[in-house]
Structures are given as C-alpha cells and as structure tokens.
Amino acid sequence: MQSRMNSPAMIVPEAIQALQALGKALFESAEKTGVPSRTLFLAYLRTSQINGDSVCVDLHSRNAMAAGVQVEKLLAVAAWRETPHFTDAERAALGLSESITRLSDRTDPVPDEIYTEAVRHYEEQALATLIAGIATANLWNRFNVSTRQIVNVSVE
Template identity: 60%
Template structure:
C-alpha cells in the first residue's frame, strides 16, 4: 500500500493571508460567545465526521481530549442521539450542526424544530456564534477533504503548534 499524501499543500497555506484570515475568523467565532468550548469541540468533531475530514476529526478529538473531554463522549459523538452522555443543550447544538452540514439532504435543511430546540438553550448571540462556528468547521472540511490532507500531519506545522498553544490557553 502506497503512503498517503495530499494532492496539494493545504489551500489556506497556498493563498497569501488566507490562513491568518481563517484562523482569525475561527478565533472571533469562539470568543465570549455563550457556547461552551466543550460543546464547540463536539460540534467540530461531529461535523468533521459527517464530512469525512480526517484532519479535523483528528485535530478536534485531540483538542477535546486536551480540554478534559471523556473517552465515552468522544467515542459516542457519532451516535449522540442514542448515547446518555450529552446534555440537552449539547444535543441541540449537535442537531443544528448536523442539519447545517447536510443542507442538500432535505427540502427544509434546518427544520424549525431543530432551530427552536437550539434556541431553548442558546440566546441569539450564542446561536449566531454556533452558526458561524458550524460554517467555519465546514469550510475547513471543504479545504481538507478535496485536497486529501493527511490526519496527523497538521500537528507538525507551525500553524498547528500555534493553534495548540492558543487552544490550551483558551481552555484554562
């Protein structure tokens, strides 16, 4: 079996200033938004599972674990509806993430019941943040998957080292 390799370098690294802009958008979306970091980590992980983005699954499982997430929840996030480990607010965020990620799967991509359930747990600012965070992780997935970025390789980059330091500081 031939070793995996990407088709090209990460597109955000090939376009001047793109990585910086994407990292800034991600940081702003997470900043003081009313959505717990643990919930965002679950949303990133679940969205990346749906999109088949091994880089982001790897990255966000590591970040969640580093932030104190349990193995039970990380393992069960793909089956969150049938697992007892998630709060009602986390379930609402995961349902919203799934709907917003699978837009073409239904005629009403984000049904009112999904939105209103999320609105029961998050105020308008938090819903805006959750929506932007879902969009950002989908964007990263859409950069990584078509170019076949390799899980685990990202951790060796300077950007990943900076991301890990910032993520560790944010979870303290």
C-alpha cells in the same frame, strides 16, 4: 497516502490569516456568551465526521479531550442520539451541526424543530457563534477533503 496539494488555506496567505482571526473571534465570542469550548469542539467533530475529514476529526477530538471531554462521550459523538452522554444543549448543538452540514439532504435543511431546540439553549449571539463555527468547520472540511489532507500522526 499522499495529499493532492497543500491546503488552499495554506497556499493563500490572506486566507489563513482571515481564518485564524475568525477562529479566534469565535472562541472569544463563545467565552463571552457562555458557549463551552467543549460544545464547539463536539459540534466541529460531528461536522468533520459527516464530511469525512480525518485531519479535523483528529484535531477536534484532541481539542475536545484537552477541554475536558471524557473519552466515552468523545467516542459516542457519531451516535449522540442513542447515548446518555450529552446534555440537552450539546444535543441541540449536534443536531444543528448535522443539519447545517447536510444542507442538500432534505427540502428543509434546518427544520424549525432543530432550530427551535437550539434557540431554547442558546441566546442570539451564542447561536450566531455556534452557526458561524459550524460553517467554518465545514469550510475547513472542504479544503481538507478536496485536497486529501492527511493526518500527521504515526500508525502504531
């Protein structure tokens, strides 16, 4: 397998700088507002699974484990509704992640039920952080998928 080209984020210097600053700001906001980094990584992982971005699936899986997510939970992210591994707040974040990622799949992309459940668990700035993080993960996924970025690990 071979990439079509380098990621647009890497080719446009101002883009990578802006995205790195955004990522840093989101994790700082998450820390201030009580959104665990584990939750962000799980939401980003689910977004990347849906979008078929192997680079980000690998990255967010590794980051989630480094943040303390157990392997059993990590392996269950794609089937989060059917497993007991997630808290209600994590389920709200995963539901929001799926809705924001699959905007064209329904006439009401982010139904009130999903949004209201997220509001039950996250105050406004925390929710804004989560939404902005999911949107940013989608942006990275689109860069990586459209240019066929490859995970840089060896196969055993």
